Amino acid sequence: MMNGLLSPRQLQVLQDCAKDPASLQRIMAVIEDIQRGNSVPPPAFEHQATTSALDGNARHFQLLQTISDTVPDHIYVKDRQCRFIMVNRAAWQTWGFAGPEAMIGKTDIDLFGETERDTLEAENQLMATGQASINHEVYAHEYCAVPMWFLISKMPLYDSNGHITGLIGINRNITDRKEAEQHALELAAERERIQVLSDFIRDASHEFRTPLSVIRAAAYLLKHMKEPDEHQLRQITSIETQASSILRLVEDLATMARLDSGASLNLQPVDLTGIIRAVLYQHREQANALDLHITLDLPDRLMLDADAEELQLAFGRLLENAIRYNRTGGSIYIHADTAPETCTVSIADTGMGITPDEITSIFNRLYRKDQARTTRGFGLGLPIARQIIEQHQGHIEVISKPDHGSTFLVVLPLNPSGIAEGAR
Template sequence: MTRRRTQAFGPLGWRLLGAFIVVALSSVLTLTVAALIGTDRGLAATERASRQQTAARVADAAARGYPAEGGWASADLTAARALADAAGAQLMIRDATGAMVWPGRAPAGAGMGHGGQSATGGAVNAPVLVTGRTVGTVNLIFATAPTTDGRSVAWQWVAAAGTVALLVAFAVGGYVVWRLNAPLVVMIRAARAFTGGDRTARAHLDAVGELGELGDAVDAMADQVVHTEQVRRQHAADIAHELRTPLAALQAGLEELRDGLQPADPARLAGLHDQSLRLGRVVEDLAELSAAESAALSLRPADVELADIVARATDGQETHLRSAGLHVHRDLHPPVNVHADPDRLHQAVTNLLTNATRYCRPGDQVHIRVDAVDQQARIQITDTGPGIGPAELPHVFDRLWRGADHRSVTGAGIGLAVVRELVTAHGGTIHATSRPGHGTTFTIGLPLATAPQQRRL
């Protein structure tokens, strides 16, 4: 068995890939824009802080050049002008009244912005303090907005990182979509081939996780369908065989009577009648199985005492059991109430007892027990017959199964299949245990009846 791989992308794969691309693209673009805006604002804030520090240093230099006598008229502003020129800014100094000190004179308040910054956003202010007293204000006017060099570098790096992230997202998304879509494509092809008549078509997926389990489940389902078809064909052959034998005997007998080869005496007619009865039993068994398979649609449930049903079924089979030389022992423990169809349960117990008469030997024991175990009603029918082999035990409830020695046993092998269908229709379970040479036990489990008021709820 080989495992299949494929790189084919179906419509679902392309839709998944498109969804991955949209999500990745939107995520990368959102993060890129947020990073760029944050970087831009951070650089701008850093530049403003740097200019403010420069203004503070210029103001400090102006304070050092401010004389004790004579005021701003005799101040030495050489150091302050040098610092402003080094920073590439135009220096303006005003005294405490707002009058221009450097360069020249201007009306009070001219060129000043609000909050220590000019209206254009390219100027910063700093007070000039001498002995703790504000004697003026330094105003630095920069020729350009905050430098864009750092911003350009940041934009380049963020754009490069976003591009790489987007490519990685595309690659990872494509791989994930391929891993998701490829097994689905394989299963679709296998299912179509199987539906088209190729009963050997299987997915044989090389996948892990839920997709691998799904592929295995699809293959197991296909195997079960093939097995079911084989079983049905075998059942059809077995049914044809069961019908062919009495039909052939009837046809031969009637031809002999028609051609006058045999007299139409009571013995000959009785033989033909027996063959017709055998044919009728096969047809009746098949009809019974069909009815049992649809029993859930025809149940007439009621609150019944399970021990009474089993007792009546046993009484009805008592004669047949004794004729087969079997010794019956009853161990019934009422009350065991169930909500079930009494006629269907009677039929199930009857079929089990009939099965015992067919397979048990004269002198064997049959023990019938009814009790309640673990909140479940239980019927156990145990015999001391030859038992069932381990290879045959799993097939006891199959249709038309009669075991290895079926030629020595009458019946069409439908009775136990009917029992399983009837029990399952009641929501119960049935299983068989056996030890070859030591007998077989059939156990039926049924839900106990709930109280009337609980059922009405």
């Protein structure tokens, strides 16, 4: 094709198909050439090959109709007055017509109304100048059952004397591509938003830690430098407690920001039994304060490839949840077993339980089962635990019944694959 115009060779291939049905592949190549705007070198000029592109030979159009009906792209031919003289199945079905007969002999304005005035004028300009329109993106929403994006190419057709007799058009549905591009843009914007938020939380957390540490240290000194009376002791203890709570919130926010940023895991062979025992030791005072009875049913060693620091953080949050929402004098049962490729750890408590509606929400950030906030916590523990477990290609399941406690099942692969590794 020269300068975007249908070449004599391309016309000849269309004509040959009327004589040789085996030429299907060649006409498909012509359609692809038209769509891409490629050139097809013309053969030596022969008088008998100068048949008009729109010569009225019914067999030619019937064959072109039959072949084009198998193509998912919209293919159509218009005469010099911009009236459809051939349209394939994909086109008339997408545009909501019962068949090609409903479109033949009509212009876009006849079919779709005055909104297509610009289209008609552009086609008239194309046939007046001979300048093709290649790969023009159009959003069609007024006359399609479902809004679509099309990549549209239109080329003039010539007779044997070089006069323009009409045009051929191909509309390719690129809706999936455009939606993917839009999704990519939205994803990039979301990543940028998360990065900005993560940077802010990281910087704010750093700034908060120092004054909070100073407040805690001052409270400690006040408590031990002299003998405070009962009222003073209560106030000092309150300062310590509240400062510790705020510091914990800051640390949890910083942890969520770090996890959101996609920080890599430092995978090493670790003993999960040892990690769980260490977590239990860290939380012994909290458990003792509620007089909880904790039973461990763990193998002596449970080896898997994981980030020990992250798993300790995840199981710490799960154990805190089992302690926080338990009842005084209740119990916690921790059990672990292995399968050929996975291990499962269950943490069961005798607390207040969770309703089916709440189960879908407990892993949402800042969600609190205790809406009255009589129980300490900020609603970040379970989201942190789940994100860490999922980064290890595992998952958490919840089994619960109100007033009968809850069981959290953690399933982890023994040898996860495809995880971004490296020391942070």
